[in-house]
Amino acid sequence: MQITFKQKPVTLAGTQVQVGEKAPDFTVLANDLSEVTLADSKGKVRLISVVPSLDTGVCDQQTRRFNEEAAKLDNTAVLTISVDLPFAQKRWCASAGIDNVQTLSDHRDLSFGEAYGVVIKELRLLARSVFVVNADDEIVYVEYVNEVTEHPNYEAALEAAKNA
Template sequence: MERKGAVTMKGNPLTLVGSELKVGDKAPDFTVVDQGLKPVKLSDYAGKTVVISVTPSIDTPVCDFQLRKMNADVAGKEGMAVMNISMDLPFAIKKFCAVAEIENALALSDHKDASFGEAYGVLIKELRLLARAIFVVDAGGKISYVEVVPEATDNPDYTKLMSFLG
């Protein structure tokens, strides 16, 4: 399924591949890779609340800020895991995390199969990047929060997210 004009980047309309997920939907499982190329699945975190922070590329100021904010303000909370997923190569993610001292959030890559991007409907067809988004999967495996940012160069609504997370 394709959703034309679902998001923009610098005002240019883009097509998202995959179905649009909504609050209450069962969270689809996916496989991404960590910085050591080891597969990581959502199902590995069953029974935990998982905040999924989605960034087009950590090598941009807005994405850099988003990952740092998730690492500092959300990751490490009791019973909660934070995944930051991008299409960046695992080697670039590893280098970024070392410099930025990302120790609490899991910075993961969807570059190989776009398993996450397609399952969550945030794969940008024209660029093979991921649209900026935040998903929260509750401990029961249901999606409890969704924000797909309409303009990829804008920040998510952190105030709303933090209020939701309590």
């Protein structure tokens, strides 16, 4: 799969996942620097929205969209993961009024990025992508957005979350 950033090819590090696989575990940091793993939301559907940086237009819009939709999803944890520092994520959430999505930082060790194959080696950012993991930790939806500066397919991801 060829991923581009501003129309230039980039290299993704890690192992890309596929529908039907068991979701790999990961350790990321919450805004208070506590560790968060996939197991912390066990028993819920997880909609994982991955963005390069919350401080960019498309990432901002993507996170706001999933924040709005999260309130309508039953038994679903909506996680937004980026390599932004936890302090920056906390500040951004406060200014944007984000309260239905948990923002998580993969800055420390790229644990999530490596496990899901979304680390852009050239930039040390995460490639825009969306994953839905059901309550049994099975991946039921995967989208690696071909051009990192473009939006994901919101409707397909939300539909997958509702049906999980």
